[in-house]
Amino acid sequence: AQSVAQPEDQVNVAEGNPLTVKCTYSVSGNPYLFWYVQYPNRGLQFLLKYITGDNLVKGSYGFEAEFNKSQTSFHLKKPSALVSDSALYFCAVRPGGDDKIIFGKGTRLHILP
Amino acid sequence: DAGITQSPRHKVTETGTPVTLRCHQTENHRYMYWYRQDPGHGLRLIHYSYGVKDTDKGEVSDGYSVSRSKTEDFLLTLESATSSQTSVYFCAISETGGEPQHFGDGTRLSIL
Numbered sequence: 113a114q115s116v117a118q119p120e121d122q123v124n125v126a127e128g129n130p131l132t133v134k135c136t137y138s139v140s141g142n143p144y145l146f147w148y149v150q151y152p153n154r155g156l157q158f159l160l161k162y163i164t165g166d167n168l169v170k171g172s173y174g175f176e177a178e179f180n181k182s183q184t185s186f187h188l189k190k191p192s193a194l195v196s197d198s199a200l201y202f203c204a205v206r207p208g209g210d211d212k213i214i215f216g217k218g219t220r221l222h223i224l225p
Numbered sequence: 226d227a228g229i230t231q232s233p234r235h236k237v238t239e240t241g242t243p244v245t246l247r248c249h250q251t252e253n254h255r256y257m258y259w260y261r262q263d264p265g266h267g268l269r270l271i272h273y274s275y276g277v278k279d280t281d282k283g284e285v286s287d288g289y290s291v292s293r294s295k296t297e298d299f300l301l302t303l304e305s306a307t308s309s310q311t312s313v314y315f316c317a318i319s320e321t322g323g324e325p326q327h328f329g330d331g332t333r334l335s336i337l
Contacts, residue, residue, distance in 0.1 A: 146324055155229075155315050155328025156268070202267060206323055212283070213324045215267040 114139040116205045118216040125193045126224050133188040133201050133219050141208020145186040147177055150200040150218075159201075162186060173197070193223045227252055227327035231316050237335045244303040246332050248316030250296075254326075256319040257299040259283075259291060261312040262331070268315065274299055275322065306336045 116137045125131040137143060144163050148156040160171025167179045177188045188201060203216040228251030238244055248257060259271040260283075270283030272291040280291050288310060290302045303310055314332045317325030 144323065153330065155317070155330050156325075157328070158324075158326055161324065204324065211323055212270060212273070215269070217265060217267040 114205075114207050114210075114214060116203055116214050116216040118201075118203055118219045120219050121217075122220045122222065124222045124224060127195055128192055131188075131190050131193045131197070131221065131223070133203075133221060135186045135188065135203030135216060137184050137186065137203075137205045139205055139207035139214075143208055144206040144213075145177070145179060146204040146206070146213065147171065147175070147186075147188050148202045148204065148215075149173075150202065152199075156202060159188070195223045195225050197221060198223045227318065229316060229318060229327055229329040231314075231329040231332050233332060234330070235333045237337065238306055239337055240307055241305050244306050244334065244336075246301045246314055246316075246334070248299045248301070248329060250299075250316075250318050252318055252320070252327070253296060254318040254320045255296075256322045256325075257293065258317040258319070258325050259289075259299065259301045260315045260317065260325075261285065261310075262315060263312050271301065271314075308336050310334065311336045 146161045147159040150156045160169050162169045162179045170176045200218050202218050204213045206213040230249045232247045258273040260268040269285045271289050274280045274293040292300045316329040319326045
């Protein structure tokens with residue numbers, strides 16, 4: 113079965129420190145990969161996506177993600193966390209040849225002042 | 226922000242009653258989606274539309290129906306609501322299909 117996993121329900125990071133939110137996937141073909149962010153009482157917002165090419169993808173709000181084909185991972189990163197980055201983050205994958213995406217269960221990111 | 230409006234934003238109803246949620250967009254995007262969000266499950270696709278009167282099922286479509294008579298409106302109907310359909314429902318749109326690009330702010334539905 114095709115799936116995407118976010119192994120951490122919650123990640124705590126001190127403000128100013130680098131952050132990583134992990135995502136791994138198991139799908140057929142060459143996948144498209146995505147990250148979304150959700151703030152309280154709001155819908156999801158698109159952060160970034162990987163289709164092909166450079167393994168390091170840059171997105172909104174200073175976030176970036178690194179695609180690693182051998183480890184089937186697509187971790188979200190930011191060099192210096194802000195308190196305002198506190199939110200729920202979703203990884204998603206679109207399997208090769210499919211027209212729908214599969215969401216992970218989400219990781220809650222807490223940035224501590 | 227993209228022009229997506231969901232109504233109502235909150236609703237409480239009883240088991241067995243019909244419920245219709247509305248999604249209205251002003252972006253003229255071809256693709257529209259309905260998701261539900263539940264703790265521990267992330268977002269799961271209920272139904273989607275790839276054009277006026279063109280719809281298809283997602284992974285959790287049982288108990289739900291949809292209609293799209295105009296580009297801008299996508300309705301989700303629970304014919305006979307059950308407590309398991311208590312959830313937060315999100316509408317999303319996409320210009321090109323594949324991944325949703327913009328989301329509404331959700332409808333919190335409680336079925337007692």
